[in-house]
Amino acid sequence: MNFYLTCPNPELTIGVRRHSDMDTLTIFLQDGIGGLYIKIPQDVNIEEKGEWVEIPPISGALVINIGDMLQIWSNGRYKSAEHMVRTTSTKSRVSIPIFTSPQPTQKIAPLPQVVEKDEAARCKEFLFSDYMNNFFGNAHHSK
């Protein structure tokens, strides 16, 4: 569970720095306060490309984030979502995430079926534990 305290000067702080989740899929429930933003990638054909856009809370709805492992397995077909959380000066916020991840000892590489179609793997094989160590060592930096 994530708990974000109120902050008298929310513009001077950030609840969670920009990052993409390192897992496969994240499923989470956010309360009604708001403050979750995602970055629209540059390579999409919509007006907001490259901008940070708020994901408004919808009562009873879950947020599903694609994580880095799904991006790698799909050889980049699915892109992990860069996101961050801003705090507010008036209301604290709660979110409840469920992270689905491979085992630390699992070897990760783009799936052979997709590599065959794309004729090249966009990523070399690595151990998930190495990815985790790098992710936590960098304390939630952006992609």
Ligand SMILES: O=C(O)CCC(=O)C(=O)O
């Ligand atoms: O609190 C949220 O809405 C998102 C939190 C988050 O990005 C995370 O726990 O990885």
Ligand SMILES: [Fe+2]
């Ligand atoms: Fe996240």
